[in-house]
Amino acid sequence: MLIVRQNQLLQIQYKNEQFRTEMKEFLQNFFPEQISTFSMHELDEKITQLFNRSTNYGLFKKQDYLRFFSLCMIFGDNWEHQPEQTWMHERMQQNHAGDVSQRLYELYQQCLYRLEESI
Amino acid sequence: MKSITAKPANPVVTRLVHADAQAQQSSNEDITSEDCAKEIKQGMIRFMAWHISELGGSETKPDKRNETEIEAIAEIIHQMKINICLLGGVAISAPDKLVVTTLDDGSVFYRYEPTDKESGWQEANNILNVLKQKNPGAHWKISVLRDDDGHLVGANNQCSCFLYQSAQGIRLKSISLIKAESSPELKLSHYHYYAKFSVPNTESDYSFDVPIASPLVEHMDSNDYLQAQITADVELDENCIFAISCPSEININKAAFNRYRSKLKITYEALPPQGSVLVEPIWQHIHANTSGLVDNPLLLNATDVMLQDRLANWGAMPALMHPDFYASVSGGIFDSILLRQSAQSHIQLANTRIVDLVRACCSEENSANQAAYGVVDDVSDIEFVETGVLVSIVAKAEVNQSNVIKSERDNDIAMQYSRSMRFARSISIHWPVITDICLMQQIDE
Known part of the structure; x- marks a missing residue:
């Protein structure tokens, strides 16, 4: 039987809080306009929602979460359902193109190139 | 130098670039685990890519440069x-x-004879010898790619060679020719020089691989020859540095440049505000790129001034524009150092910039007086360590030139800038690009 001690639970809770604070700071620093209308509670919910979406793609590193959150802030929360952005979803699904971190990194770079040419 | 065609940066791109920089700084760890790995910076080496135009001679340059x-x-x-x-x-x-051959009957024959000597390679070795004198402890070495017959491998009568300091343990593991993506618009061919360096870690026995790729300029006549020289078992590494030098301006064809970067999975980086080549006047550019234009109207009829005047089509020419200030001198981006990078890369580039050869030829007092001369620096956060390093060599070169007329305007800042620019052009049309290569190693704690 697996026993989880109270100390371990506290440690996980502490890590979770720390992670949320870092994510909030990140969004406030780089995407203040996108989150300006959110209350603290709404922002908390948003982070949970983005976190769940990113784990659906198999992301599990802090670096990847930050990249994923940035893309969601620019292209919208549900970019996989938007016709113009389906290529991003498809790119993330291409299992043969390296591991998920690598795919996200390349998608990020691709977005930068496309955005630069779009002005 | 300012770039004439630089578009304003897209604020969304800038924001995403900054956000990604923050993401890269954050640890690469699984957030569900304790700190199990840590990335630490292990060392830094400085890399320069310099397309020294016409080193070893051309129609306009002698095969042997003067000592200065x-x-x-x-x-x-x-x-x-x-x-x-x-x-x-x-x-x-x-x-x-x-x-020129004169026969017994007095008739004179002219003919061109091909030369076999590796003039550029000899000049590169002359540079190596001077470097060895300047810093004997660095143990400078030079290397170039040769085919099985011992001939230099290159296209369009041009090749590239690598100079490196071996005293710090830097070693050239291999140099080969590989085939990768091309960019016909930028005239960059499929063929790339590919050198793999080994750089030792100062704190352990581990050494880093630093691969450097450099595309050759597209030249159809050489394709078959180059195809035969490809090293079959060598492929482009996931993490690799690209040094490119284009015959045309990169920022004029930004879409093509972005396609090239994207195909090679090169990390996005905004183009720098500095140019690496002084932009030529518009009519020189049109003449170089349009066949059938008369180069010199005097050739039509040297004595018929009216005819020359009619055919020169003066009306279409804009008034000549001479920049009054150094800040108004326009530069184009022809050279760049790029990084192909995977999500977990041990290589990072920092402080990538152009070395300003005109500043190098100017004394420090003049640089301090730039404000008086109207120089508004658009890259003011850069510390130009090259300022004044060539002043004594410029002075030496002028002593050797008998046709330099001394005048009372010699100390005029405008005059000194003009002389600096002339000397900088005599060294090379392309200016060097430098970058700091940061090498990181992920270690387990």
């Missing part, structure tokens, strides 16, 4: 504290020599 120019090139490499330097534009053979 060779010394100036070596001085720049020495003063910028370069560890590895890619010298491009090295002529494979000197231009054909004109041979």
Whole structure:
């Protein structure tokens, strides 16, 4: 039987809080306009929602979460359902193109190139 | 130098670039686990890519440069504290020599004879010798790619060679020719020089691989020859540095440049505000790119001034524009150092910039007086360590030139800038690009 001690639970809770604070700071620093209308509670919910979406793609590193959150802030929360952005979803699904971190990194770079040419 | 065609940066791109920089700084760990790995910076080497145009001779340059120019090139490499330097534009053979034969009956025959000597390679070795004198402890070495017959491998009568300091344990593991993506619009061919360096870690026995790729300029005549030289078992690494030097301006064809970067999975980076080549006047550009234009109207009829005037089509020409201030001098981006990077890369580039050869030829007092001369620096956060490093060499070069007329305006700042620009052009049309290569190693705690 697996026993989880109270100390371990506290440690996980502490890590979770720390992670949320870092994510909030990140969004406030780089995407203040996108989150300006959110209350603290709404922002908390948003982070949970983005976190769940990113784990659906198999992301599990802090670096990847930050990249994923940035893309969601620019292209919208549900970019996989938007016709113009389906290529991003498809790119993330291409299992043969390296591991998920690598795919996200390349998608990020691709977005930068496309955005630069779009002005 | 300012870039004439630089578009305003897209604020969304800028924001995403900054956000990604923050993401890269954050640890690469699984957030569900305790700190199990830590990335630490292990070392830094400085890399320079310099397309020294026409080193070894061309129709307009002698196959042997004078001593001051060779010394100036070596001085720049020495003063910028370069560890590895890619010298491009090295002529494979000197231009054909004109041979005049007078026969017994007095008739004179002219013919061009091809030259076999590796003039560019000899000049590169002259640079190496000066570097060895300047810093004997660095143990400078030079390497170039040769085919099985011992001939230099290159296209369009140009090749590239690598200079590196071996004293710090830097070793050239291999140099080969590989096939990767091309960009016909930028005239960059499929064929790339590919050198793999080994750089030791100062704190352990581990050594890093630093691969450097440099595309050759597209040249159809050489394709079959180059195809035969490809090293079959060598492929482009996931993490690799690209040194490119285009015959055309990169920022004029930004879409093509972005396609090229995207195909090679090169990390996005905004183009720098500095140019690496002084932009030529519009009519020189049109003439160079349009066939059928009369180069010199005097050839039509040297004595018919009216005819020359009619055919010169003066009406279409804009008034000549001479910049009054150094800040108004326009530069185009022809050269760049890029990084192909995977999500977990041990290589990062920092402080990538152009070395300003005009500043290098100017004394520090003049640089301090730039404000008076109207220089508004658009890259003011850069510390130009090259300022003034060539002043003594420029003075030496002028002493050797008998046709330099001394005037009372010699101390005028405008005059000194003009002389600096002339000397900088005599060294090379392309200016060098430098970058700091940061090598990281992920270690388990």
